[in-house]
Amino acid sequence: EIVMTQSPATLSVSPGERATLSCRASQSFSSNLAWYQQKLGQAPRLLIYGASTRVTGIPARFSGSGSGTEFTLTISSLQSEDFAVYYCQQYNNWPYTFGQGTKLEIK
Amino acid sequence: EVQLLESGGGLVQPGGSLRLSCAASGFTFSSYAMNWVRQAPGKGLEWVSAISGSGGSKNYADSVKGRFTISRDNSKNTLYLQMNSLRAEDTAVYYCAKGSTAYGPYYYMDVWGKGTTVTVSS
Numbered sequence: 691e692i693v694m695t696q697s698p699a700t701l702s703v704s705p706g707e708r709a710t711l712s713c714r715a716s717q718s719f720s721s722n723l724a725w726y727q728q729k730l731g732q733a734p735r736l737l738i739y740g741a742s743t744r745v746t747g748i749p750a751r752f753s754g755s756g757s758g759t760e761f762t763l764t765i766s767s768l769q770s771e772d773f774a775v776y777y778c779q780q781y782n783n784w785p786y787t788f789g790q791g792t793k794l795e796i797k
Numbered sequence: 798e799v800q801l802l803e804s805g806g807g808l809v810q811p812g813g814s815l816r817l818s819c820a821a822s823g824f825t826f827s828s829y830a831m832n833w834v835r836q837a838p839g840k841g842l843e844w845v846s847a848i849s850g851s852g853g854s855k856n857y858a859d860s861v862k863g864r865f866t867i868s869r870d871n872s873k874n875t876l877y878l879q880m881n882s883l884r885a886e887d888t889a890v891y892y893c894a895k896g897s898t899a900y901g902p903y904y905y906m907d908v909w910g911k912g913t914t915v916t917v918s919s
Contacts, residue, residue: 691859724905726842733892733912734834734842739905777842784856784902786832786844 692717692780696789702797705768711792713761713778722782725754725763728791729774737776738763768794799823799908801893806913813883813917819876819893819910827851827871830896832906833878835889835915845891846878850899861887883917890914 693716703709713723725738736745738754741761751766765772773796778789805817819831833845846867847856855867866879876893891913894906 722903722905728842733909735909736905736907739897739907745907779842779844779905781902781905784847785858786847786902788842788844791841 692787694787694789696792700793702795704797709765711763713789715759718758719782723761724779726777727774801910803910803913806915808916810919814881817878821874826874831876832894834892837889885917888917
């Protein structure tokens with residue numbers, strides 16, 4: 691099983707600033723990685739797939755990068771609606787596995 | 798518009814059974830794999846099970862293998878999760894999620910339902 695580890699667990703950032711979220715895999719794989727956003731009381735929403743492809747309708751301030759064991763989600767200028775929990779997930783092997791999440795909170 | 802609507806959650810005693818359903822609309826259901834993902838109270842996401850578009854290929858998390866069974870009825874555009882021998886640690890919101898292709902594992906989950914709550918308690 692591929693273990694996904696996200697850091698930090700909580701990130702405090704001011705609106706308008708940049709946020710960088712990390713996701714590390716216990717085994718190397720190419721780009722079968724997705725990022726999801728989950729707001730309180732809501733279902734997760736797909737933001738990024740293929741490590742760096744933004745879903746249609748997701749603002750350009752969201753970007754994904756990485757391959758191998760190190761992946762990053764960057765939000766370039768935080769808006770109030772971006773404060774949420776973010777999960778990475780690998781879909782390279784069964785079983786699918788998620789990171790434990792990074793909570794992005796307002797500073 | 799693609800929509801997924803889960804139902805069937807509720808309160809069940811340890812050792813009991815429950816069947817969840819997920820009604821799909823807005824896409825050709827048989828052309829896409831489907832998944833169940835759960836989230837225990839205050840915890841992160843845990844993938845539970847997946848089924849291919851035809852229903853011929855199924856995968857499970859170790860935590861539910863032998864107790865849960867995923868299935869689908871493509872004529873009814875509906876996904877199911879039969880949950881037996883339920884434990885307290887199965888308490889969670891269960892989401893169904895559409896895969897981006899018919900067969901895994903190389904697909905992401907692009908549309909999610911709102912979830913249904915399962916509580917296992919005496």
